[in-house]
Amino acid sequence: MSKKKAAIWISLVIIMLLIGWLNFKTPSNPVWLESGTEDNTSFLSDEYFIGLNDLFEKVRDDHKKWYIVDGSSEIAARAVIVKMMQDLESNPGALTNHENSVRYFETFDRNIRKAGSITEEVHFFRNTLNSYSGAPVSLDDMITLAAEGKWKLFSAKYHRYNHEGVKGALNLKFISKDGRFEAVYNSETGEMVTDPFNMGTYNYAPGSINPLKYYKHYTFDKQPWKKWGNESGVSFEDIMSLESGHGSSEEKNNSKEIKRWIKQRKEELKLE
Template identity: 50%
Template sequence: MTYPIVPVATKASFLSEAYFSELSDQYASIRSKHRKWYIFDSSKAIASHAILTHMMHDLLNNEDLLYENTNYDLFFETFDHHVKQLPYITEEIHYFRNELNQYGKAPEQLVEMIKLAACGKWQLYSSRYHRYEDSQYDAAYNVKFISSNGRFEVVYNIETGQMITDPVNMGTYNYAPGSILPWNYYQHHKYDKVPWKKWGNTNQISYKDIVKRKSRHGSTEQKRGTEELHSLIKKVSDLLCR
């Protein structure tokens, strides 16, 4: 299906309680207008796509308001909920994850992230798909952290201590955080992995061109660097977080 353009109008201030209440009312109204009385009812997807389009527009026009807002979590919960009402996501929604990932509050320096990970605010995670060769650094030393809620990702290079932001190895926002639970695993595959394979991380380089590069995952340098980082995080945890 192709999502039709459906206008959404909200009068309340962006991110206010009333704003989210209006979004809920708008969703119900759009569903009602587009509901069909047969098996292939697409009203849910049409309504959610309209809400997402409106929320994207509002955030881009009020970028600074979200950082310390009382309804910070509610914005992401609402956005992710509507993404998962879609049978598929559009290219626009896929790339918008990069806008959302900026709000993860990850520090620029690895040394600061180590402190956060030591206290459980972020978790060191597999970086298998973030270690493709790059001329600017040795990708064997790339490591990925995911926020405690599973939404935000950030990649650092152990050698440089800096955040990695290039379109080949960058971290991205998860609309449906992964899990060993079958339904969560399926949703993560559908809304995060499949779009990545279709469109890449940004429009600067395709997935096919990314995976053509040699991977440094599994190298001696990668294994040693990751093990040392695990040990360092544990040491910092013992010192600061107990």
């Protein structure tokens, strides 16, 4: 083949790829497909997760195009997410203490990241998932879990807003060992904080100093929070309008005291 013909063929291939790319359009509010399956497989069984993999492959193959970037994996991931949401809503008690509960969270999170973006409904579904954290109601019990290494005291910068007479400066955030679940407590009341301004939420992509992990956390958790808030009816702007106690001397002293409390509990439990 002459150089001229080779150049023509290469040009045609490039043009075809460009056409394919232009045909692939990701709408600003992606369509989240109905799963379109009737699956009687027992929820959370090993077969259930095999079925989710089969669903992903089927939807991906049905939407696969000839060009390199076709969006089929994103569409398939959304179909799996919809099905998992529907299945949990139909069986809310099944996930509690189930041997495959972690597998459910791992599969859900993995498909969230494959989907590339989330809708408002999926964002608020974090609250449903966070309800399975197993976090205790009282701060004292959480201190024990933190001393045992099952939860970790974390920065509560965005959870220290004064609301309904509760001092935000005294709020504390704990994150589960795997980074998925959050729980916020107030040291003055000794109870969990659940108001939509300061509440703990589920992380689809736990934060990290690792640049890639931080980017994913910003994309799937932080950015949607800025767009939609924590609950319907309470926007990010509503949250930011409240006075924050973060950075105050009261907050700093309180945080030091809680760290001392956790250390003391470790000593009491002879964990050091």
